[in-house]
Amino acid sequence: MRGTGKLATSVQGYEPKNRIFAQNFSTAYKMSIKKRTKIREVLISSKFGSEFTLKGWVKTRRGSKKIAFIALNDGSTINNIQIVADITDFPEDLLRQVTTGACISVTGTLTPSMGSGQDVEIKATKIELYGPADPGSYPLQKKGHSLEFLREIAHLRPRTNTFGAILRLRHAMSYAIHKYFNDNGFYYLHTPIITGSDAEGAGEMFRVTTLDMMNPPKNGEGQIDYREDFFGRETNLTVSGQLEGELGALALSDIYTFGPTFRAENSNTPRHLAEFWMIEPEMAFYDINDNMDLAEDFLKYLVVYALENYFEDLQFLNNMYDKDLLSRLNSVINSDFVRITYTEAIDILNTSGVKFEFPTNWGSDLQSEHERYLVEKHFKKAVIITGYPKKIKPFYMKQNEDGKTVRAMDVLFPRIGEIVGGSQREENMQKLESRITELNLPRKDLWWYLDTRRFGSAPHAGFGLGFERMMLFITGMGNIRDVIPFPRTPNNAEF
């Protein structure tokens, strides 16, 4: 039977069980934990007359003396199911506690709805109250809450329509990211959260220590002696997995990281978090053009995935928050990203006739106003800018032959600004070392990074995608604090 590919159920000889299991895993496996039906399933069911048990949280209850209508939601979909309860069938005390926010279990039969708001509904035969929610103090109502107010009750906001949609989309994008890379031969590399080097140069870092803050050990010069600390050296939370990502790419060819990233910058904007998630693919044998191709393909894939699989949630956000969301998503997948060099961008800005607050001479970094002009006014679509002056970019970027620019790339999106930053990396040992010396970076902390150029160096490239920036684009939300369940910003780590 071996090698036939058929399930060996009646083999005379010995067939290892795990082999059978492995062969048929994907089709044979069915989750066995199923105590109730998800509302998402029931809403598309046509098994009228069948009994279902549903569990969820009450959105609204309305009705008259004889009949009660309960809108129930379990988070499996943006849509509620309507529960119809004949009041005479249930104790008065029970129904009185079925209020907005309460958690209940309902058993009943599926029937076509007599009302006009939905196709199906559940005629309840049994209602069990899991957790009441006192109407006088439960902060969520069925009407109008501002996003600012919901941020103050971040522990309850997942129960709102808006955050249900956002959190489902956040899951969808996470899954699509893994799927895209997996399907294209990339390996998921876990780079460290705690890092001993601050050579990334990406801003202020959060210190990680077990030293007694009231009485830290001191060295001869009166400085804190980190040799006594847990790791025997200064350690911080990572600001990027890129350098370690390169180590993986120079062995596995194509890798990506997807994990939390920490920046201790005092940034108070709708686009910054102190703790955010970042995706960093790193590819051996990619040059800057391959890198751009991948970034564009990847971003379009994510948008397509959301549209194909979570359209109802997108539609809700489109209707409630951002009337242009769906058309903007469609325009991104149906047009090529514009690709220009930094020098061309400067020319466009200088001949635009627009008065900018910040200078647009060659060598200055592009400011928000410049990026917004290029994306929203001049091209009116996503733009990738390459060939930045080397003095405004980090040490690891590959230097061009002109001696002035590096093979950096920034992907700029409408409304969001920079959504991706990346580059081809400098694989030449001497050039890399000379940049480290020029910038006065701690060479001794980078010995392992330099070893990759010493032994079997290869051309390679990669980029970083801010996950929450992508979520802003996908959801149409305006504030990054509303696309992560529990935002971490200066002066805010409540939940």
Added chain:
RNA sequence: UCCUCCUUAGCUCAGUUGGUUAGAGCAUCUGACUGUUAAUCAGAGGGUCCUAGGUUCAAGUCCUAGAGGGGGAGCCA
């Protein structure tokens, strides 16, 4: 961190050149209603006007400081 705006009922907000007892919608509670769709109708309760000073006969309203929040900028993803 800088600039700017905001803070009035549980929520969203109105409140006139400073002037009697601070209002509305929704929510909550009570009642009405045979199928509602953010149900509807009637009634009721609900306020440290962000905090602390100050100006004034009189401050929700003007001034100063502080706290919290929004938007813009910088830093960046």
